């Protein structure tokens with residue numbers, strides 16, 4: 001079984017000349033490509049195989065971050081094709097009225113580009129804001145497979161992994177003032193994410209809605225109690241929004257460095273049937289049987305037509321990143 005991960009899926013965005021996203025036309029072409037080579041697993045067969053601890057053949061589509069893109073462009077396309085997907089929604093932005101920090105980072109990079117964004121950050125950053133014991137762990141493991149310029153990688157590494165969480169929000173508040181230029185961030189939340197009503201509609205359309213935590217934090221950076229709160233609170237929010245208890249989770253940022261065996265245990269205790277990590281390989285019967293809370297998933301950029309567009313620029317070639325070993 002191949003599970004595929006998507007984030008932004010949209011037409012060319014306005015006012016975000018440096019943003020990375022999968023153009024909705026490329027998304028459709030990639031679905032065609034999968035359809036020509038594999039089967040898409042039926043939802044009930046997929047859930048049945050997980051419950052019985054065996055693998056099944058075919059493709060499962062997953063969509064992270066609760067983006068309004070998914071409601072506007074992805075779900076209608078899936079419905080048209082008779083397909084379904086798993087939608088991983090973080091929940092903290094609704095009560096807060098601010099974008100989650102991870103998405104503020106994307107928007108800042110999308111508007112200003114890596115060099116300018118890094119310069120704005122360096123003007124604010126001081127030594128005491130950094131949490132140095134994480135630097136070594138995360139430096140090697142992060143963003144190696146993304147095709148970013150060095151300034152973009154530095155900007156993301158500092159804000160996602162190196163800065164202590166107590167400082168990150170304050171630093172991003174300042175940077176967002178530049179982005180908003182007098183606008184209101186709460187309005188941006190409604191525009192950027194699926195609303196709770198849209199989450200319900202996605203669920204009612206036959207999709208699976210899973211949790212992506214409350215605040216999209218790296219779980220391994222949190223104590224066990226905080227991890228539990230991320231899981232319990234996000235599950236409760238989604239149960240309220242959809243009318244069904246969530247049965248799945250995906251780790252914010254992903255990769256084995258972002259969660260621990262205790263995280264997996266907590267998820268199993270809260271009733272997660274399966275959880276997705278980011279590890280570019282097929283899901284085997286052993287994965288399903290022995291480690292259902294860390295199932296592997298491919299980024300869509302490992303397959304043809306999955307390469308990100310950059311601002312208004314479309315990828316030159318539909319070919320996947322080198323070395324994926326599929327064709």
Ligand SMILES: [Zn+2]
Pocket residue numbers: 064065212216252253
């Ligand atoms: Zn995410």
